[in-house]
Amino acid sequence: MSQPRNQMMNYIREEIMPHRFCPGCGCGTVLNVFTNAIDNLKLDPVKMVCVSGIGCSAWIPSPYFKSDTLHTTHGRPIAFATGVKVMRPDLKVVVIAGDGDVSGIGGNHLIHAARRNIDLSVFMVNNMIYGMTGGQVAPTTPTGVKTSTTPHLNIEPPFQVAELVAAAGASYVARWTTYHVFRLIKAMEEAITKQGFSFIEIVSQCPDNYGRRIGLRTGVEFLKMFKKQAIPIDKARELPEEKLEGRIIVGKLRDRERPEYTSELHRVTKEQVDKIKAEQEKIS
Amino acid sequence: MQAGSKMTENKPKSNWVIEINENLCKGCEICIEFCPFTIFGKSDKLNRKGYYLPVVLIENKCNGCRLCELLCPEIAIVLTEE
Numbered sequence: 001m002s003q004p005r006n007q008m009m010n011y012i013r014e015e016i017m018p019h020r021f022c023p024g025c026g027c028g029t030v031l032n033v034f035t036n037a038i039d040n041l042k043l044d045p046v047k048m049v050c051v052s053g054i055g056c057s058a059w060i061p062s063p064y065f066k067s068d069t070l071h072t073t074h075g076r077p078i079a080f081a082t083g084v085k086v087m088r089p090d091l092k093v094v095v096i097a098g099d100g101d102v103s104g105i106g107g108n109h110l111i112h113a114a115r116r117n118i119d120l121s122v123f124m125v126n127n128m129i130y131g132m133t134g135g136q137v138a139p140t141t142p143t144g145v146k147t148s149t150t151p152h153l154n155i156e157p158p159f160q161v162a163e164l165v166a167a168a169g170a171s172y173v174a175r176w177t178t179y180h181v182f183r184l185i186k187a188m189e190e191a192i193t194k195q196g197f198s199f200i201e202i203v204s205q206c207p208d209n210y211g212r213r214i215g216l217r218t219g220v221e222f223l224k225m226f227k228k229q230a231i232p233i234d235k236a237r238e239l240p241e242e243k244l245e246g247r248i249i250v251g252k253l254r255d256r257e258r259p260e261y262t263s264e265l266h267r268v269t270k271e272q273v274d275k276i277k278a279e280q281e282k283i284s
Numbered sequence: 285m286q287a288g289s290k291m292t293e294n295k296p297k298s299n300w301v302i303e304i305n306e307n308l309c310k311g312c313e314i315c316i317e318f319c320p321f322t323i324f325g326k327s328d329k330l331n332r333k334g335y336y337l338p339v340v341l342i343e344n345k346c347n348g349c350r351l352c353e354l355l356c357p358e359i360a361i362v363l364t365e366e
Binding site: 003023185 | 304305306310314335358
């Protein structure tokens with residue numbers, strides 16, 4: 001019996017569907033939303049490069065998204081993507097990776113890419129744990145959660161990655177959850193078209209490896225929690241800090257214009273080459 | 285005001301058809317929970333992989349907001365306008 005086919009399957013390697021994510025996993029929603037954003041922008045996937053690292057979230061572009069993909073070593077997707085962008089500034093380079101990849105192991109690459117303001121779109125899927133390897137503590141795990149490497153309690157405060165990247169100098173920074181799908185599509189469109197480093201933290205659910213440790217065993221319970229805990233950034237600014245404990249601040253954190261790295265680099269290189277040529281002509 | 289009423293008169297009431305790809309669905313029940321009109325329900329029907337599939341209970345109530353289609357982690361819901 002032939003099954004109905006979603007139009008977004010045009011952007012997905014259909015022969016390997018259904019994907020390997022757990023039932024109710026947020027990574028599938030991110031894949032869905034990402035294909036919708038690409039469809040709205042009418043971008044040709046052939047003119048895109050998707051870079052990912054290691055982890056569940058790194059599986060979103062590679063192997064499922066039908067563009068050129070680079071599946072790189074753990075924590076290094078932004079380093080690889082920087083290389084791609086410098087050599088081929090005409091391509092749209094998108095990094096989709098997990099919180100362990102981008103903020104944990106590759107944390108330095110993230111802040112330096114933001115400081116350089118290189119034209120990359122980084123979508124960090126934050127499921128608050130190292131899910132693929134069995135639920136080890138991540139830099140984004142909230143305080144007081146029992147994980148397999150913190151069996152008593154996690155005593156470390158979590159990283160506020162979106163605020164960190166905004167402070168490091170990125171052009172566009174936003175945070176949404178997998179519940180806010182329409183806002184997320186719009187944010188992804190803005191991030192991809194923005195010149196400069198654009199970063200979206202997507203707070204996502206992991207029902208299997210994180211949810212069972214905090215008592216949220218299904219994707220539905222997670223999405224209800226996101227709906228309840230999310231607070232728009234305009235409202236959050238008016239509230240005192242103690243009232244924001246445990247809330248997820250969503251919205252556009254930063255949208256500004258700054259000189260972009262690759263265009264500046266090519267401009268400086270061209271100037272130097274012209275200078276040397278002029279000097280050589282003078283000598284001869 | 286007049287223009288607005290004219291627009292609503294001229295706009296034909298579109299009929300949305302919801303279909304679910306049984307090969308892709310993993311029975312996470314997100315569509316059942318988050319549809320604003322609670323159109324979906326849980327069925328007794330198992331798919332090939334052993335997941336309980338959702339079923340469309342009241343189809344003519346759908347206004348085509350596409351929330352189920354976008355929230356679906358499996359890209360299994362197909363919404364078409366007739």
